[in-house]
Amino acid sequence: MKDQQYHAIGKTSIRKDGIAKVTGQEIYTTDVVLPRMLHARVIRSPFPHARIKSIDTREAEKIGAVCITPKDVPPLKYAERIVTIPSKTFKDRHVLTNTPRHVGEAIAAVAAESEDLAEQAAGLVRIEYEKLPPLFDAFEAMKVGSPLIHHTILFGQEEIHVKNNIAASREIVEGDIEKGFKEAEIIFEETFETGRVYHAQMEPKSVVCQPEADGGITVWTTTQTIHNVRQLLGEIFQIPLSKVNVKKVALGGSFGSSIQMNSVVPIGVALALKARRPVKLISTREEDMHDHCKYPSWIRLKLGVRKDGKLAAGHMRAVVDIGAHNTQAYPLLGCMAGWWVSLYKLPHLKFEGQAVYTNKVPACAMQGFGNPQVTFAVESMMDMVAEKLEMDPVELRLKNYVGLGETFWGQGPTVKSIIRSCGVDEMLRKGSELVDWKNKFNQKKTDGIIRKGIGVARGFHTSGAGAPMAGEVIDYSGSIVKINEDGSVDFLTALMDLGGGTLDALAKIVAEELKVPLDKVGISPVDTRTTVYDVCTHATRGIYCGGGALHKVTGQAKTKLLEFASRILQAPPHSLKMEVDEEAGQGMVYVDGVQGKRISVGEVAKTAQINDWGTIAAVDSLRQVSCPPCFMAYFIEVEVNTETGVITPTKALAYADVGQVINPELAKGQLFGGLYRGLSYALLEDTQYDETSGDLTSGGWVTDFKMLTANDLPKMENIEVHFTDTYEPTGPFGAKGIGEAALNPVAGALANAVYNAIGIRFKKIPITPEDVLEALKGKETAK
Numbered sequence: 001m002k003d004q005q006y007h008a009i010g011k012t013s014i015r016k017d018g019i020a021k022v023t024g025q026e027i028y029t030t031d032v033v034l035p036r037m038l039h040a041r042v043i044r045s046p047f048p049h050a051r052i053k054s055i056d057t058r059e060a061e062k063i064g065a066v067c068i069t070p071k072d073v074p075p076l077k078y079a080e081r082i083v084t085i086p087s088k089t090f091k092d093r094h095v096l097t098n099t100p101r102h103v104g105e106a107i108a109a110v111a112a113e114s115e116d117l118a119e120q121a122a123g124l125v126r127i128e129y130e131k132l133p134p135l136f137d138a139f140e141a142m143k144v145g146s147p148l149i150h151h152t153i154l155f156g157q158e159e160i161h162v163k164n165n166i167a168a169s170r171e172i173v174e175g176d177i178e179k180g181f182k183e184a185e186i187i188f189e190e191t192f193e194t195g196r197v198y199h200a201q202m203e204p205k206s207v208v209c210q211p212e213a214d215g216g217i218t219v220w221t222t223t224q225t226i227h228n229v230r231q232l233l234g235e236i237f238q239i240p241l242s243k244v245n246v247k248k249v250a251l252g253g254s255f256g257s258s259i260q261m262n263s264v265v266p267i268g269v270a271l272a273l274k275a276r277r278p279v280k281l282i283s284t285r286e287e288d289m290h291d292h293c294k295y296p297s298w299i300r301l302k303l304g305v306r307k308d309g310k311l312a313a314g315h316m317r318a319v320v321d322i323g324a325h326n327t328q329a330y331p332l333l334g335c336m337a338g339w340w341v342s343l344y345k346l347p348h349l350k351f352e353g354q355a356v357y358t359n360k361v362p363a364c365a366m367q368g369f370g371n372p373q374v375t376f377a378v379e380s381m382m383d384m385v386a387e388k389l390e391m392d393p394v395e396l397r398l399k400n401y402v403g404l405g406e407t408f409w410g411q412g413p414t415v416k417s418i419i420r421s422c423g424v425d426e427m428l429r430k431g432s433e434l435v436d437w438k439n440k441f442n443q444k445k446t447d448g449i450i451r452k453g454i455g456v457a458r459g460f461h462t463s464g465a466g467a468p469m470a471g472e473v474i475d476y477s478g479s480i481v482k483i484n485e486d487g488s489v490d491f492l493t494a495l496m497d498l499g500g501g502t503l504d505a506l507a508k509i510v511a512e513e514l515k516v517p518l519d520k521v522g523i524s525p526v527d528t529r530t531t532v533y534d535v536c537t538h539a540t541r542g543i544y545c546g547g548g549a550l551h552k553v554t555g556q557a558k559t560k561l562l563e564f565a566s567r568i569l570q571a572p573p574h575s576l577k578m579e580v581d582e583e584a585g586q587g588m589v590y591v592d593g594v595q596g597k598r599i600s601v602g603e604v605a606k607t608a609q610i611n612d613w614g615t616i617a618a619v620d621s622l623r624q625v626s627c628p629p630c631f632m633a634y635f636i637e638v639e640v641n642t643e644t645g646v647i648t649p650t651k652a653l654a655y656a657d658v659g660q661v662i663n664p665e666l667a668k669g670q671l672f673g674g675l676y677r678g679l680s681y682a683l684l685e686d687t688q689y690d691e692t693s694g695d696l697t698s699g700g701w702v703t704d705f706k707m708l709t710a711n712d713l714p715k716m717e718n719i720e721v722h723f724t725d726t727y728e729p730t731g732p733f734g735a736k737g738i739g740e741a742a743l744n745p746v747a748g749a750l751a752n753a754v755y756n757a758i759g760i761r762f763k764k765i766p767i768t769p770e771d772v773l774e775a776l777k778g779k780e781t782a783k
Contacts (some may be wrong), residue, residue: 023369027512045100048359048694065121080260085238091154101324104290180313180348184304191634192377195686203252204288209272216243225536256365286700294366334412379457379748423657423724453757457748461741464541466624477549478532478621487602495546502542503665516587549622556618645769678746742753
């Protein structure tokens with residue numbers, strides 16, 4: 001199925017940004033320095049819920065600071081994340097607020113000649129607060145009579161009243177759920193919970209803003225979407241988009257935390273416009289931890305199952321604590337339904353989801369957008385079903401999974417397409433053989449201090465959010481390709497590389513399509529003025545959607561190249577072939593079967609210039625009409641110390657279906673990264689709150705937000721990575737995504753392994769040593 005004659009695709013190469021990154025020459029937002037630049041600080045609420053009675057900036061202004069308060073910024077409500085179509089977008093944000101709804105929310109800001117002076121000025125701003133009653137529990141917040149965190153919000157352009165602090169809700173029904181449960185012979189019902197994880201990306205959110213002479217603004221910022229930032233700034237400050245330019249700079253990780261326009265961006269712009277000077281605003285790590293987290297979840301899952309192992313019906317209720325602001329929880333709920341029903345076949349189903357406001361840090365997308373939460377619940381329950389039926393967990397999954405030729409919900413009920421490539425059978429069968437599954441899973445357990453276990457879980461993620469019918473999510477990419485007169489190639493794209501090497505993969509796609517050496521393909525520095533729209537690097541869409549658009553545009557440039565070459569070689573375009581000549585450092589065009597009729601790509605481009613034929617270039621956009629699942633399976637082995645409660649992952653096998661692998665080493669890196677974050681999600685990471693102060697118990701100190709280290713992971717020699725032999729017919733060169741899929745099933749596999757080791761089912765993560773000891777004590781007491 002896979003063409004192995006590629007010269008760039010599937011080959012390992014040095015990253016194009018590698019030297020710049022390892023030598024410290026890569027430019028991030030924090031590296032941008034402009035003449036006459038001021039430094040900014042933000043004054044943030046120390047209370048989880050309050051009303052501002054007064055703000056006095058006079059003392060700060062006396063030392064030369066430029067100050068802004070809510071009265072100095074546009075009052076309109078907006079949504080930071082505009083990936084969803086406008087009619088389905090919730091808006092509850094202000095640039096600066098008179099009613100802070102979580103500790104750390106921005107109230108005012110200052111800019112001064114130095115960071116020290118800005119810090120001093122921030123300390124001189126005097127604010128008088130009226131404390132309001134806070135809410136820290138989603139179920140308490142939903143009770144009738146609980147104080148409202150938001151009274152009104154915008155849904156599209158319509159102002160709506162918030163009831164019982166419910167920010168958004170969705171109900172999705174297919175089939176006849178009552179009939180389905182009547183047909184079931186065994187009913188399972190359990191509740192699962194997941195925590196509020198901090199993204200802990202390497203780069204805190206930052207912005208540099210330069211006001212322009214024409215009344216416009218130029219912005220360098222931490223973002224996954226330069227065009228959406230541009231559009232929001234134009235909307236908020238009423239500046240024509242032709243005068244708003246967002247520069248694309250390297251991103252020091254994100255994990256989804258910068259899908260939205262970050263709150264520091266309009267603050268920095270407002271300061272720059274008032275000062276008429278450039279302004280740099282860099283978040284501290286503590287501020288960053290008070291800015292965003294992963295959506296926590298409470299999931300009640302009910303499954304009806306026949307004795308032969310076939311699922312008959314399912315009912316899922318999900319409650320998500322979104323914190324103080326709605327970073328588009330409506331599409332999250334739709335996605336959670338989609339993740340659930342696309343894992344296993346459910347003839348009859350009902351999904352009920354509620355997103356609830358609390359006075360906590362706002363939650364936003366993080367590696368999976370609800371998928372790890374749902375997959376943890378479903379994969380845990382699948383093992384429970386298998387045990388009850390006395391069936392092997394692998395066989396139960398093989399009997400029920402949604403696979404080739406079947407309908408896949410992708411990002412929710414409005415994003416449906418047909419699965420055209422699927423490696424689930426291969427990864428479960430071969431994976432179980434490679435880990436000696438049957439022997440290890442059924443191994444008799446001992447009563448020693450160290451108990452060993454093995455667990456399996458499978459999952460997937462989408463490659464974008466495309467479908468035959470456009471849904472609630474905007475999803476298209478655009479690119480520009482230009483062939484230079486020496487045979488090298490420039491490509492321009494607004495697609496962001498979050499650190500995993502997406503742009504390197506795109507360079508390979510260009511090199512392969514034009515048959516030019518990879519080192520002749522250049523990734524151009526760009527901004528919103530030099531690129532066409534790309535929605536966002538999210539939903540594991542970089543390779544499939546961004547790469548798909550680039551592949552389309554490269555093909556158009558290739559058509560023009562061959563038309564020019566046909567004039568030179570005096571042969572029709574359809575008789576021409578292309579190949580790479582690494583020794584000559586050129587792509588070559590030749591007439592198939594005719595000796596001597598051969599010319600380099602550079603010669604074609606140069607001849608076209610000399611003869612005034614024009615530049616060989618193309619620009620276009622592509623909306624993929626599918627979002628193929630990148631399937632994953634994990635087999636994880638653990639040791640549980642019954643005296644300390646410590647769970648130690650000792651071995652892991654990751655099996656991935658990504659279609660054609662574009663860059664093997666970087667794809668493996670994605671799997672290692674997904675395994676690490678998944679294990680840390682399952683075992684340790686969470687943000688706890690002090691309900692007296694309403695602040696994080698860590699205070700935002702990253703030293704007190706515990707994450708796994710290299711010492712807590714299986715040794716490298718004990719981690720196996722495999723890719724299935726699949727080819728995605730709708731993807732560029734048969735490729736689809738991998739990023740978020742690499743994390744989604746990990747927690748489920750870990751929890752299943754712990755159960756296999758000690759016979760205790762943990763339905764809440766993270767599973768801490770204290771949790772293990774308490775459960776073991778309860779188990780002994782029960783005996």
